[in-house]
Amino acid sequence: MKCNYCSNEAVYHRKISNEFVCKTHFIKTVEKKIRKTIRKYKMFSPKDKVVVGLSGGKDSLVLLFNVLELQKRYSDSPVVEAILIDEGIEGYRAESIEIAERMCKEWETPLHIVKIKTDFGKTIDEIIPSLEELNVNACTICGTVRRRLLNDKSYELGADCLAIGHNLDDQIETFMQNIVRNDLKQILLHPPNGNIKSDKKEIVQRIKPLMSIPETEITLYCYYKEIPIQITPCPYVEKYYILRKKIQDFINILENQSPEIKYNLLKMNEKIIEQIPVNYLKKEINQKIKKNGICKICQMPCGLNRDICYFCELKKGLNLVK
């Protein structure tokens, strides 16, 4: 088969649009889609300071590369910076730190490594024995702490937005998880393009420029662009991502028969959010930052009817509050 855009041999068939693309046009079409998403949702402009959250995985490196390419076009754009959270997971994090350091050096991007041990008090490995007592799993605690530290470091760096590498598959899995949990509030609070803008300046706007790119295309893009991929999985992932994994398998089975399924779910996710009046969303987010929704320890927003946020609750549970 020939490429739809030139006379070269096609290397990829994008079933959803029935496009056949050569290597060059595969790369071009992925990059174009990322730029289109950024423009459509007005995620950032040339004058904005963008900070990219690196996990060391393929998605966030693809994201960093594309954000850099975009901001490089404008000579007066602030420097793009990257943050990597080191959870302190033996045998897992070292590989991604090495990859992140190497790529940031190659792409001349300042990289900030934030250690959970330093900023929270304990590594994830050290927290594992306390999980049962806290009645929480490793990913919940790790995700909560990582989100918070990413936000705080981005704020410290003066970021206008924090870009994270959620791809299409990540987004629709989260959406489906919230559906099966009957959690409309979580669906509304986490739109596919990022989070709802908070009035509190310490909460940095999160954006997801890869929201329309399927995982398979990101993997292929890395291969063609020679972006390294971490091989070692987190030792805790299998145990704690059971529901997400089942949803992932279910969607992939459906996709074999209906290639449009992932995009349909993304559109449905967006439609649900569009149907809810903006005022309702504002109310949801602003309720969180009213007086009774402020954590009395760290002063960050927390849920209603709570005195302290979940981050501080975890810290307290682990005797890490000074």
Ligand code: SF4
């Ligand atoms: S799999 Fe879970 S514990 Fe491991 S890094 Fe990801 S969120 Fe953290």
Ligand SMILES: [Zn+2]
């Ligand atoms: Zn081509």
Ligand SMILES: [Zn+2]
């Ligand atoms: Zn707090």
